[in-house]
Amino acid sequence: MAEQSPVSTNGRAGGDDASNGVLEQLSDDQLRWIYLIMRRIRRFEETAEEAFRAAKMRGALHFYIGEEATATGVCAALDDGDFITSTHRGHGHCIAKGARMDKMMAELFGRTTGYCGGKGGSMHIADIELGNLGANGIVGAGIPIATGAALGSKLRKDGKVTIAFFGDGAGPTGAFHEGVNVAATMNLPAVFVCENNQYGMATHADFANAAAIHNRGPAYGIPSASIDGNDLFEVYATAKKAIDRARRGEGPTLIESRTYRHKGHTVLDQKNYRTKEEIAEWVARDPIERFVRAVNESERLDEDDFQAIDGQIEREIEHAVAFAEASPWPTVDVIERDVYVE
Amino acid sequence: MAEQSPVSTNGRAGGDDASNGVLEQLSDDQLRWIYLIMRRIRRFEETAEEAFRAAKMRGALHFYIGEEATATGVCAALDDGDFITSTHRGHGHCIAKGARMDKMMAELFGRTTGYCGGKGGSMHIADIELGNLGANGIVGAGIPIATGAALGSKLRKDGKVTIAFFGDGAGPTGAFHEGVNVAATMNLPAVFVCENNQYGMATHADFANAAAIHNRGPAYGIPSASIDGNDLFEVYATAKKAIDRARRGEGPTLIESRTYRHKGHTVLDQKNYRTKEEIAEWVARDPIERFVRAVNESERLDEDDFQAIDGQIEREIEHAVAFAEASPWPTVDVIERDVYVE
Amino acid sequence: MAVTTAQASAPETATREIFMSEALREAIDEEMTRDPTVFVVGEEVGVWGGAYAVTQGLLEKWGPDRIVDTPIAEAAIAGLGIGAALTGSRPIAEFMYSDFMGIAMDQIVNQAAKNRYMFGGKAKLPLTYRAPFGAGTGNAAQHTQSLEAWFAHVPGLKVITASTPYDAKGLLKSAIREDNVVIMFEHKAIYAMRGHVPEGEYLVPIGVADVKREGDDVSVITYARQTHHALEAAEQLAAEGISVEVVDIRSLYPLDTDTILRSVRKTHRAVVLYEAVRFGGFGAEIASQIQELAFDDLDAPVLRVGAAHAPVPFSEPLEQASFPGTAQVVESIRQSLKGVY
Amino acid sequence: MAVTTAQASAPETATREIFMSEALREAIDEEMTRDPTVFVVGEEVGVWGGAYAVTQGLLEKWGPDRIVDTPIAEAAIAGLGIGAALTGSRPIAEFMYSDFMGIAMDQIVNQAAKNRYMFGGKAKLPLTYRAPFGAGTGNAAQHTQSLEAWFAHVPGLKVITASTPYDAKGLLKSAIREDNVVIMFEHKAIYAMRGHVPEGEYLVPIGVADVKREGDDVSVITYARQTHHALEAAEQLAAEGISVEVVDIRSLYPLDTDTILRSVRKTHRAVVLYEAVRFGGFGAEIASQIQELAFDDLDAPVLRVGAAHAPVPFSEPLEQASFPGTAQVVESIRQSLKGVY
Numbered sequence A, B: 001m002a003e004q005s006p007v008s009t010n011g012r013a014g015g016d017d018a019s020n021g022v023l024e025q026l027s028d029d030q031l032r033w034i035y036l037i038m039r040r041i042r043r044f045e046e047t048a049e050e051a052f053r054a055a056k057m058r059g060a061l062h063f064y065i066g067e068e069a070t071a072t073g074v075c076a077a078l079d080d081g082d083f084i085t086s087t088h089r090g091h092g093h094c095i096a097k098g099a100r101m102d103k104m105m106a107e108l109f110g111r112t113t114g115y116c117g118g119k120g121g122s123m124h125i126a127d128i129e130l131g132n133l134g135a136n137g138i139v140g141a142g143i144p145i146a147t148g149a150a151l152g153s154k155l156r157k158d159g160k161v162t163i164a165f166f167g168d169g170a171g172p173t174g175a176f177h178e179g180v181n182v183a184a185t186m187n188l189p190a191v192f193v194c195e196n197n198q199y200g201m202a203t204h205a206d207f208a209n210a211a212a213i214h215n216r217g218p219a220y221g222i223p224s225a226s227i228d229g230n231d232l233f234e235v236y237a238t239a240k241k242a243i244d245r246a247r248r249g250e251g252p253t254l255i256e257s258r259t260y261r262h263k264g265h266t267v268l269d270q271k272n273y274r275t276k277e278e279i280a281e282w283v284a285r286d287p288i289e290r291f292v293r294a295v296n297e298s299e300r301l302d303e304d305d306f307q308a309i310d311g312q313i314e315r316e317i318e319h320a321v322a323f324a325e326a327s328p329w330p331t332v333d334v335i336e337r338d339v340y341v342e
Numbered sequence C, D: 001m002a003v004t005t006a007q008a009s010a011p012e013t014a015t016r017e018i019f020m021s022e023a024l025r026e027a028i029d030e031e032m033t034r035d036p037t038v039f040v041v042g043e044e045v046g047v048w049g050g051a052y053a054v055t056q057g058l059l060e061k062w063g064p065d066r067i068v069d070t071p072i073a074e075a076a077i078a079g080l081g082i083g084a085a086l087t088g089s090r091p092i093a094e095f096m097y098s099d100f101m102g103i104a105m106d107q108i109v110n111q112a113a114k115n116r117y118m119f120g121g122k123a124k125l126p127l128t129y130r131a132p133f134g135a136g137t138g139n140a141a142q143h144t145q146s147l148e149a150w151f152a153h154v155p156g157l158k159v160i161t162a163s164t165p166y167d168a169k170g171l172l173k174s175a176i177r178e179d180n181v182v183i184m185f186e187h188k189a190i191y192a193m194r195g196h197v198p199e200g201e202y203l204v205p206i207g208v209a210d211v212k213r214e215g216d217d218v219s220v221i222t223y224a225r226q227t228h229h230a231l232e233a234a235e236q237l238a239a240e241g242i243s244v245e246v247v248d249i250r251s252l253y254p255l256d257t258d259t260i261l262r263s264v265r266k267t268h269r270a271v272v273l274y275e276a277v278r279f280g281g282f283g284a285e286i287a288s289q290i291q292e293l294a295f296d297d298l299d300a301p302v303l304r305v306g307a308a309h310a311p312v313p314f315s316e317p318l319e320q321a322s323f324p325g326t327a328q329v330v331e332s333i334r335q336s337l338k339g340v341y
């Protein structure tokens, strides 16, 4: 961890599930929102996986299950008008930035009612109107775009902040380096959030990156942090600090959020590059369960709150699938539409 | 300077011109070679500038004058079979890797007898047979190629080391990051030598790079050093350590060599982004003069030695120009030759 | 190459003779005045004033928030344009040489060109990329390429290029106002060409070719600097009574096929002239379309004139012979007319 | 698409039916056996076995010094190939998807392709790049492009692609043995196609087209997966008495113009079929050459069939309709024959 790091790497005092005072800074509504978003991501993807296995959809599905605290914690610290760039593993970012599950599901089903009219699919899902500048099939490619959005904000003085989400696999890309260095030289309001889920496909993050990504802060003269990405509160607090800093015009921050994908690289991946033990260890650190335990301990929300939200999500999911399945397929006359603004 | 740095950043004790014991490690022949190479570079370029101003050659000429100690000190520490990649400012590297001035001059003149038969010119000058894998018109682009050469050496176990020379302007390029990170992950026998001559065109190195380049060592888990690039002995000692380390299979090193180009970016550059005072300060730190002073003080070589070398160079230069001017122009039938191995 | 300033389409208002580089600068300056979200970003666009002086003086006038210098990072420059355009700005991003776009191809092709489509037609990218191209300057293989064919092949991009200061200014202004990604290729060898440009405001529409010289016997379809070689060839051949029509396409995409076909249907012969490597160059698209759509009108095969199959060599005699010159155009026109004249 | 395994040129030795991916693996494995300087480098070529399983099992057999996994760094991968090739190795560098070559364009085009030329013909780059391309897999806009035209336009590169396991193996072996930079594009949708491949060693030469089906009425000039659509169309039309010749070019550069012209001079009609975006695609080069060199032999314009002018859409009905299928080929053949049949 770099000296300038806004939050300690070494984990918060007080044990795994304690919020270290962060919980207290969040309103009940915020806590409810956070739970809602994390559960939505989880249930959305579980449902998508079922649909995929039932051959109701195709293409490459990359699940975010296990990593929910990162997108949720970061987006909880954003304002509505702020921007994000997302990745191939983008459902979580999309939901955390406020997207509706019905239109997302319809997109995965390839239907006209999807966010992208079926043109994008899982790997290119985004609601641009909510400030999500796009999921990306090219590893690392969202980073320079985020830098550009942040430059735009600086020039327009619109007070907005941009988050670039990217994986550990993006650490070695030229796009990472060019994007972060330029943002740092121009002191742009951007936060670079590396979701280090330990692997890029079968390649371990520690093989791909000659040193841990959080060590790069000093290379760009910016603060960097390595955090427990399964700890919603640590993610939120770190992101908040970085976002506030960016909004004050003090420049970018690099956050490495250590987390894990419970599923394979894509829905089809059954390769054996991870041990059962490793997977089990990480599943035991499930970010949603940890959040629920901490909130329960704090007695800020109770079982009824969680159940009400669960119920709401189940209704949304049911509707989303029905909506997607009932939605029309696009017709071939739209193939060459939306390429240009006419 | 990174902790792992093989040589102190803070300059050697003993003052500007002292060699700090490095001189003593060099044989008289090595000292002569070093002087010969540095003067050759200087005189080659002074002569090329005259020829350019006399409209005897065209194109973009980038002069290395003022930076001679870097290429020379590094190449003095190389074995003949080792490899380098060079830059748009490549005359110095080419000469230091052993190239003949007549064939270089002929290349600048665009003649058949030039190293590249007139196809490359100043910006693409190299004698591949001497292990110079190419000057490069694309800033940063030599770095991944150097990494590739080093991978080749590792796989072939040929015991060779590759140097990537590049400027401070290459620091922000994706090619730098991809090339260095990959070399570090694979522990390749490469040394990355940044010639920080303070500017890339009119852009100051400190603007282009959010933090000084030597800070990047820890980002890649490799040693890095910031050295006085006008001090031949410091360059040599640092390079030697890094090259030996690479040859032992211990992986790459990043060296930032602080130096200065006395001339404009190209022969035509007359822009005012540098003060007269700054230029004068650096000219006063001329690497050749400093080397000569140190050697004189040591009484290892005397005036006769230097004069003999100067005389040799003047004869070489005279021959080189005459050779170039007398050499035939290429004829159009060769345009499509050398594109492929037939 | 003589400095020709054919201006078939220039309106008859007060004009001045200015350099191509000045015309481009005026376009940028006027659009910056008109729209405060327009800004320039690239390497050495500020203090240096642009490698070809196009942005000279603009930093002094507009300050560093409108003329943004960057490190050497072409992928980032492309991305700066995309991100800023997606969020409400109207960037003009400059590549110092089009040769460096190789570094930014992913950002240009996979990001800029596809963002609107992939996300269902919601995004708007009012983004102009500018890039010098072309040979003849002694800059050798990595600073002289003509790679326009790559970009014209990519849906989501518009690709334009000018042969005169008049067209350059009008096209660039149109590009800046477009809500799409437009790449303007500027031929290095004609930045210092002078031409008539009216005082007042005007636009040259994207997607409209310009007949730079009318003629009856053969059509030369071309663009950018080669337009002048075509005009010189036409002038030379006029002395022999051969009447050459010169069509400057100005936009590669969208391509004004109608104007091309109208010309060929009149002359029945076509020579497609471009400066890129002949094999696989954009001229192949033009030639293909002509033979496909005007097959019965053709009295001879559509000929193509392009550059040698080699990187651009440094040495002057090699470089000059590696891309088409007027003599080669004349020769191809004669070949097209073989048996007639 | 039916799994067709036309093998006009397969020698009559003992053969087996194997997948395209296996044929490619055999090529790599055999050349690694033959020459210890051959090695494989790329993302996920080792433990994962390649995104399309081409290198499956090779890490286990050859170890990490011959099957080299890399971080996600396409520019570096391209550069690894160049540096290693320049210094005495014979690398096979894999791009996981050809779409990612945008990141490596500078290394491929400005470095690999130009090194030998710029430095006066001294360097040798025995370097093969492999890259899956093409649509039909539901992978959407950034994983399904056909960008071969970019590379065929660049002197210093050779560009090949196979339609059958037989050709794939023979071509890849030739590529690996070449002392030049060869890019092999492998169509994703036919990795799992099976075809006859002899037991013994053989090579398919680079630069030689293959007539995959002989016919008299019209020539379809095509490559890679579209060869099968052409063959299916030919089969369908044979039932109506229309005789279609199918030419699989196999090499885009060098292009076997002779074989193409021989076919067209026989049939007098040509349809050029490719899966890239039609506008500006490589088919334009083929069509241009045909009309230029066989103008008097043509009874109809050379038609081109290519993909829609759009990024590849995700949704199945859109994706399938965005690139040529057999029905479209049939239709174009009919159009070419209009007035005859």
Ligand SMILES: Cc1ncc(C[n+]2csc(CCOP(=O)(O)OP(=O)(O)O)c2C)c(N)n1
Binding pocket: A062, A088, A089, A137, A138, A139, A140, A166, A167, A168, A169, A170, A171, A197, A199, A200, A201, A265, D043, D072, D073, D074, D096, D100, D103
């Ligand atoms: C530039 C590029 N190279 C390779 C790929 C293929 N690919 C897709 S995802 C992936 C792994 C990415 O790892 P990481 O960034 O850690 O994200 P994760 O999948 O772990 O969320 C790879 C190699 C790609 N999409 N883009």
Ligand SMILES: Cc1ncc(C[n+]2csc(CCOP(=O)(O)OP(=O)(O)O)c2C)c(N)n1
Binding pocket: B062, B088, B089, B137, B138, B139, B140, B166, B167, B168, B169, B170, B171, B197, B199, B200, B201, B265, C043, C072, C073, C074, C096, C100, C103
């Ligand atoms: C990729 C790329 N971008 C831009 C340029 C134009 N250019 C040539 S040299 C140069 C400055 C390079 O600075 P530096 O690396 O510090 O080398 P120096 O000229 O100082 O030796 C620039 C911007 C280029 N050649 N390549």
Ligand SMILES: [Mg+2]
Binding pocket: A167, A168, A169, A195, A196, A197, A198, A199, A200, A201
């Ligand atoms: Mg990962």
Ligand SMILES: [Mg+2]
Binding pocket: B167, B168, B169, B195, B196, B197, B198, B199, B200, B201
């Ligand atoms: Mg410099």
